[in-house]
Amino acid sequence: MSDDFDLDGLLEESVDLQKKSREQKASLKAGQKGRPQEKTVPGWMNKQEIEAHVAAVQVMRAKTEGWEKIAGVLLIYAQICSHCGGEHQHVEGIFLKRTNPKLRLTNLVKPDGMIDIAGLPKEIEIRTASVSVCANCCDSQGWAEASKTII
Numbered sequence: 001m002s003d004d005f006d007l008d009g010l011l012e013e014s015v016d017l018q019k020k021s022r023e024q025k026a027s028l029k030a031g032q033k034g035r036p037q038e039k040t041v042p043g044w045m046n047k048q049e050i051e052a053h054v055a056a057v058q059v060m061r062a063k064t065e066g067w068e069k070i071a072g073v074l075l076i077y078a079q080i081c082s083h084c085g086g087e088h089q090h091v092e093g094i095f096l097k098r099t100n101p102k103l104r105l106t107n108l109v110k111p112d113g114m115i116d117i118a119g120l121p122k123e124i125e126i127r128t129a130s131v132s133v134c135a136n137c138c139d140s141q142g143w144a145e146a147s148k149t150i151i
Helices: 009-030 047-066
Strands: 066-083 089-098 103-110 123-133
Touching: 009 103, 089 123
Parallel strands: 066 123
Antiparallel strands: 066 089, 089 103
């Protein structure tokens, strides 16, 4: 047997690698529980990066807060057919219009679960879209023979 192999050194190196692997797994497990991970996990942020990220999140949160209800909106979707020139409308629903004083000229129209529009002014908003073929023109364009499926 030759003395080219340093068995003690190889054993020590193997034990160190196993120890590092166990530490990384424990760190990942701790991170999944909400605790900060150690720097041994690649891609994790250091303390300065975490502080910068938290500051950016607080800035975004401050921008999203402060939305005030300004009106109840009946949203109507209007299709304008480019084939026949007809306009077809249908009601999308009742939405709540909000504004934020920090973001000038920005309105947010979104559905809320139970909209309480009592005491709010009421508006009608019509959003138009141009389509190439409307429901009335489908037959004349050869779509009458197409099979109908419900997915």
